[in-house]
Amino acid sequence: MSKTYRITLIAMLSGMAISGRYIFQFIPNVQPVTSLVILTGFFFGPINGMLLGIITIYISNLFMGMGIWTFWQIIAYILIGLLSGVIGLVWKRRQFPILVLLAIVSGFIYGLFFALTNYMISGVFWGYYVSGLLFDFYHAFGNVLFMVVSYKPFEYLANRYKTKYKV
Numbered sequence: 001m002s003k004t005y006r007i008t009l010i011a012m013l014s015g016m017a018i019s020g021r022y023i024f025q026f027i028p029n030v031q032p033v034t035s036l037v038i039l040t041g042f043f044f045g046p047i048n049g050m051l052l053g054i055i056t057i058y059i060s061n062l063f064m065g066m067g068i069w070t071f072w073q074i075i076a077y078i079l080i081g082l083l084s085g086v087i088g089l090v091w092k093r094r095q096f097p098i099l100v101l102l103a104i105v106s107g108f109i110y111g112l113f114f115a116l117t118n119y120m121i122s123g124v125f126w127g128y129y130v131s132g133l134l135f136d137f138y139h140a141f142g143n144v145l146f147m148v149v150s151y152k153p154f155e156y157l158a159n160r161y162k163t164k165y166k167v
Contacts, residue, residue, distance in 0.1 A: 009044065017033045022063060028138055031142060034139070037084065038080060038084040039147075039158075046088075049082065095155075103143035106143055107141075111135065
């Protein structure tokens with residue numbers, strides 16, 4: 001993928017993810033960012049998925065609040081983008097069920113990283129992790145919802161983009 005096309009793609013997807021995160025901030029843990037990172041990693045490779053996660057979290061946290069959690073959010077999205085990218089390189093058939101499963105697991109991975117943040121600060125892990133499981137469920141539910149809504153259009157656009165620009 002040429003550098004110009006890659007920068008344009010990541011910038012456009014980052015704008016979508018940041019806007020979506022800002023719009024849905026009033027619903028706890030329901031945001032389109034995770035689904036977009038998964039879809040980007042799956043269709044455009046792990047590096048692009050990781051870049052989208054890093055840029056989205058950094059810029060959106062400038063508006064929504066930067067703190068010690070930002071580092072752990074970035075690490076979580078790097079892991080999610082990397083995982084979805086590797087799955088995209090390996091798995092070629094029946095993609096949608098795998099992506100939905102990854103969306104569910106990613107909601108709980110993200111919550112695990114927040115529990116690790118709390119552990120680094122206060123030394124308490126299990127109490128924080130167990131009390132956050134409901135919010136992890138909301139995140140997983142939101143991921144599945146956004147995946148169901150955005151998979152087909154994203155697949156169509158990704159295939160068209162790859163064909164048009166010979167990526």
